[in-house]
Amino acid sequence: EDKVVQSPLSLVVHEGDTVTLNCSYEVTNFRSLLWYKQEKKAPTFLFMLTSSGIEKKSGRLSSILDKKELSSILNITATQTGDSAIYLCAVEKTYKYIFGTGTRLKVLA
Amino acid sequence: EAGVTQSPTHLIKTRGQQATLRCSPISGHTSVYWYQQALGLGLQFLLWYDEGEERNRGNFPPRFSGRQFPNYSSELNVNALELEDSALYLCASSLGTSGGYDTQYFGPGTRLTVL
Numbered sequence: 001e002d003k004v005v006q007s008p009l010s011l012v013v014h015e016g017d018t019v020t021l022n023c024s025y026e027v028t029n030f031r032s033l034l035w036y037k038q039e040k041k042a043p044t045f046l047f048m049l050t051s052s053g054i055e056k057k058s059g060r061l062s063s064i065l066d067k068k069e070l071s072s073i074l075n076i077t078a079t080q081t082g083d084s085a086i087y088l089c090a091v092e093k094t095y096k097y098i099f100g101t102g103t104r105l106k107v108l109a
Numbered sequence: 110e111a112g113v114t115q116s117p118t119h120l121i122k123t124r125g126q127q128a129t130l131r132c133s134p135i136s137g138h139t140s141v142y143w144y145q146q147a148l149g150l151g152l153q154f155l156l157w158y159d160e161g162e163e164r165n166r167g168n169f170p171p172r173f174s175g176r177q178f179p180n181y182s183s184e185l186n187v188n189a190l191e192l193e194d195s196a197l198y199l200c201a202s203s204l205g206t207s208g209g210y211d212t213q214y215f216g217p218g219t220r221l222t223v224l
Contacts, residue, residue, distance in 0.1 A: 032210050041197065041218040042113075043152075048212050088152065095140065095203075095211055096165055101151035 002027040006089050006100035014108050017079050021103045023089030024071040033065055033072050036088040038102070043088055046074070079107045111136065113202050113216035121222045122190050130185040130219045132200030140205030141183040142213060143175060147196040155198075158183055159205040190223045197221075 007022045023033065032050045036043035047056040052067035060079075065072045076083055086102040114133045122128050134141050143155040154167035158177035166173075172188040181202075187194055197220050201213035 034212065036215075042199070042215040045212060045214060048210065050210060090152075090213075092211055095157065095159070095205065097142065097154065097213060099144075099152040099154075 002091070002093070002098050004089055004091050004098050004100040006087075006103050008103060009101070010104040010106070012106045012108065013079055015080055017107075018075065018077045019079060019105060021074040021076075021087050021089075021105070022071065023074070023100055024069075025089075025091045025098075026070065027091045027093055027098055029093040030067075030091060031094060032092045034090045034092060034097075035063055035072075035074050036090065038086040038088055039084075046087075076105075079105075081107050081109050083107050113200060113214055115198075115200050115216040115219050117219060118217070119220045119222070121224065123224050124190055124192060126190050128187045128190060128194075128221055130187075130198050130200075130221070131182065132185070132202075132216060133182045134200075134202030135214055138202035138204055138214075139181055140203045140211075141177055141181065142201045142203070143183070143185050144199045144201070145169075145196045146199060146218075147193070152199065156185065187221070192223050195221060195223045 004025045035046040047063045049065035055064045060077045063074045084107045088102045089100045090097045116131045140159040144152040157165040175185040177183045197218045199218045200216045203211045203213045
């Protein structure tokens, strides 16, 4: 059965810290891995990763996929209180999406 | 460009009633996905529509159903509501099978409360 597992489940850090969120998957017919940020309701798209070893960056956020290890990490540097959210990882396999349960990040001022 | 829209924002029903939730995708998107997000749980896949057809459904009972209209908007119907149906229902749209790599964009959700 396809599954996506995220760790840690929750994380509390202080502003300025760097965090690394993990996503591992066991999915047949993998096509891409996506990261979303969910603050209140609608998850907002962050990154889509299709190729192993190529880092995607957007400001203080970056992500990389390791197809050999069937995993991805999302890094957030110099965290801010506005980064507090649930971060969701999803794997797409031919238009079907499998989501992890998410990592709840809380950044304290 | 308008994003995915959903209505209503909140819906309160009693057990046994029916609920109808609506979703309008981003212009140009032909695929619509429905998810249930219960408190403390991840997104559970409900239904996928593309080009007016149901392409896939998750492990939910038949009282969860829906449809996609010719303009690609979609409706989710939940019959014989149960207390455990209380959740945030998220709709997402994507380019679907007409595109290459696919990315979903989510609407703000409908919070369904069953009393």
